[in-house]
Amino acid sequence: MSTSELNQSTSLPYLNDTYLFESEAHVLNIFQHENQSVIILDQTIFYPQGGGQPSDVGFISSSNGNFEVTKTIFNPDGQVWHLGHFVSGNFEIGQDVALKIDQQKRLLNARNHTAGHLIDLAIESLQLNLVAVKGFHFPEGAYVEYTGELENLDIVQKLEQKVNEIIQQNPKISFELQESKHESGKPMRIMNVEGFKSCPCGGTHVASTLEVGKISIKKIKNSKGNIRISYQIEV
Numbered sequence: 001m002s003t004s005e006l007n008q009s010t011s012l013p014y015l016n017d018t019y020l021f022e023s024e025a026h027v028l029n030i031f032q033h034e035n036q037s038v039i040i041l042d043q044t045i046f047y048p049q050g051g052g053q054p055s056d057v058g059f060i061s062s063s064n065g066n067f068e069v070t071k072t073i074f075n076p077d078g079q080v081w082h083l084g085h086f087v088s089g090n091f092e093i094g095q096d097v098a099l100k101i102d103q104q105k106r107l108l109n110a111r112n113h114t115a116g117h118l119i120d121l122a123i124e125s126l127q128l129n130l131v132a133v134k135g136f137h138f139p140e141g142a143y144v145e146y147t148g149e150l151e152n153l154d155i156v157q158k159l160e161q162k163v164n165e166i167i168q169q170n171p172k173i174s175f176e177l178q179e180s181k182h183e184s185g186k187p188m189r190i191m192n193v194e195g196f197k198s199c200p201c202g203g204t205h206v207a208s209t210l211e212v213g214k215i216s217i218k219k220i221k222n223s224k225g226n227i228r229i230s231y232q233i234e235v
Contacts, residue, residue: 009078011043014056015177015189018110018204020045021103025060027091039067039082039091045099046082047106048074050186052135053113053203058101065089069101074186108235110204111212112137114173115163115233116144118209119217121196122163126155130227137203143230150227153220159229160217167209171195175205 008028013020025041032038039060046069049055055072060082070084091097116135123130123146130146171194178188191201206212218230 008042010041010080012080012187013043014045014047014204015175015187015202018106018206021101021106023099025097025099027093027095027097030091030093033081033083036070036083037067037085039069039084040079041082041097041099044072044080044082045101046072046080047109047204048072048080050074051113051201051203052116052137053109054105054138056101056106056109058099059087060091060097060099062089062091062095062097065091067091078186106204107206107211108139109137110206111233112139112142113201113203114205114209115212115215115231116142117191117193117199117201117205118163118166118212118215119144119159119229119231120199121166121193122159124196125162125166126159132199133226139235141230142232143228145223146227146229147225148227150220153222153227156217156220159220160215163215163217167212167215170209173205173207173209 023045025043028042029040046056058069060067060069066087068084068087069082073081075081116137120132130148133147134145136143174192176190180188186202188200189202190198192198213234216232218232220229
């Protein structure tokens with residue numbers, strides 16, 4: 001295999017289809033990193049951790065090996081590292097493999113990430129003077145963080161009502177890939193929700209707001225000068 005093939009960026013089909021749970025790929029490289037094995041593929045459906053969203057987990061398999069993926073990360077060269085260990089056998093560079101992600105965790109992460117954006121839309125609807133700067137969309141302890149000021153932090157009920165109203169309205173969600181890239185090296189993708197401002201986001205999202213279910217606003221507080229809104233979705 002040539003050097004250019006070894007160094008090629010990983011194609012990311014998950015950007016176009018959150019519900020692609022199984023796929024195939026071509027092994028470009030295998031190496032050890034901090035007591036873990038790393039698999040690099042020509043393409044992947046595994047979401048690499050970033051943007052406040054945890055990575056996908058699952059398995060990569062072939063006729064002669066089975067690899068458990070415990071975490072995926074994106075490196076500055078545009079490659080996704082699949083970290084984990086061989087449950088059995090091994091792979092050879094150049095061979096084709098089958099990919100299977102944990103469907104339940106993928107959908108939970110997608111619902112949590114979409115929920116974070118829906119809170120942004122509720123804030124926009126309520127005309128609150130806040131600008132989103134950070135999101136943490138893990139199943140435990142999810143929150144979104146904003147710069148700006150709230151005259152009254154006691155708006156939990158009002159915000160919760162608004163975000164769940166938006167869910168029931170079920171606005172159309174669409175995505176648009178850009179030619180430019182994000183500073184992380186990932187492809188730039190724009191998320192559009194009908195009736196609201198667009199925003200860049202490379203995470204996985206559900207196709208319909210109704211799939212998110214009910215969002216509970218747990219707490220609103222000042223956090224190091226920012227406004228942090230903690231939330232939870234019904235599991």
